[in-house]
Amino acid sequence: MSGGALPGRPITWQLCAGCERELSASSPASQCPDCGGLLEVRHRPPLPHERGRALTALFAGRRGPDPLDASGVWRYRELVLPDARREEVVTYPEGNTPLLSREAVSRFAGVEGLLLKHEGMNPTGSFKDRGMTVGMTQARRIKARAVACASTGNTSASLAAYASSAGLPALVFVPAGQVALGKLAQTLAYGARTLLVRGDFDACFALVREAAEKLNVYLLNSVNPFRIEGQKTIVLEMLEQLAFEPPDWIALPAGNLGNTSAFGKALREASELGLIARMPRLACIQAAGANPFARGFREGFARPHRVKADTIATAIKIGDPASWDRAAAAVRLTNGVVTDVTDGEILEAKAVVDAAGVGCEPASAASVAGVRKLAAEGVIRPGARVVAVLTGHILKDPGLLLRYHQEADPPPPRANRPIEIEATLAAVEEVLGRGPQ
């Protein structure tokens, strides 16, 4: 949105965040050809009638029959991909996710005004669909012959679905034996060529980067700047749901750091466009066993960190995040914090979110566990307005859920064991007589 309005400039272009080299919007490069830096999408600066109140009124008016307005991504198209032609857009539609308030979760987290933005309510069950609709649209615009990603499972499910909608061949690289059941099942069912790589996510990512470059396949990981443009709408939609009165904090799980980068860019632009008068603070939450970004934060981001990742939250089991620099910039911009939570804390938060009737996948519960930890430490005040983003659906990881609730020795906190009975009324009566578990 900032970044120079030269006459004759296209509406959208790409800019290297490292050396500021500019590339056309149609370049398929996954990094800067000069310095290897990450690319960012820039749009021409808004005209006076595309700012502040005029812009919020434009968004609010989009409730009609237009298929683009039905999407919680394309409803904000001026800030996403202003020159996309209707027939190019690959949309389900996605977005339009609820902002929930549940007393049991607020009480557990120790923050009265806690809201949950449930991105698991997207068409393939995670926030990835918001980036994928834009990434796949861009793939179509540049006439990519095939698309690819490395994934811990959600990106692959989303890419597989949107590639099928677009009629493009899809290739996904996932760590063998480390992807949650629901995600692998979706990826296969939607029809992507699925490679189970003997290695972790970081190995998959290195391999797909090389393959994309050498085999002329369009890379749709979150290093792709068009994905970031779509993911910005999590923040835009949340702000709109709050009548553009920003919360004090936005908490989100952090893995490869694409989403943290997208949130930073969305907040920067919302502030520049006069949509918000105040900057919310980002709280980025990592799993303790996959916490390079939290380690970096403790040292003021003096240098990048890398770890061998290990956590039950397989979505964020990432040791060498790709979008480190722009995520660090997002934390600095918002005076944010980065912290980590143990697998036990994640599982307990998940059990609370699930039992409140909301449900989410393990990595998503990291945001609630993180809010609880930051509130206990006094970083987040009990009266603060906080939005925790739930990034994925409860059915993504049914294997872990069943293990959790059936574990007997000892039963984990809030486990709800199934009870096998004879097919008799007496057996039912006996169970009812036991009272609550």
Ligand code: F0G
């Ligand atoms: N939550 C969920 C449910 C995820 O699937 C991911 C990332 C994140 C949080 C973290 O977001 O990577 O942008 O920091 N999943 C990727 C994937 C890596 O392949 O599905 P991030």
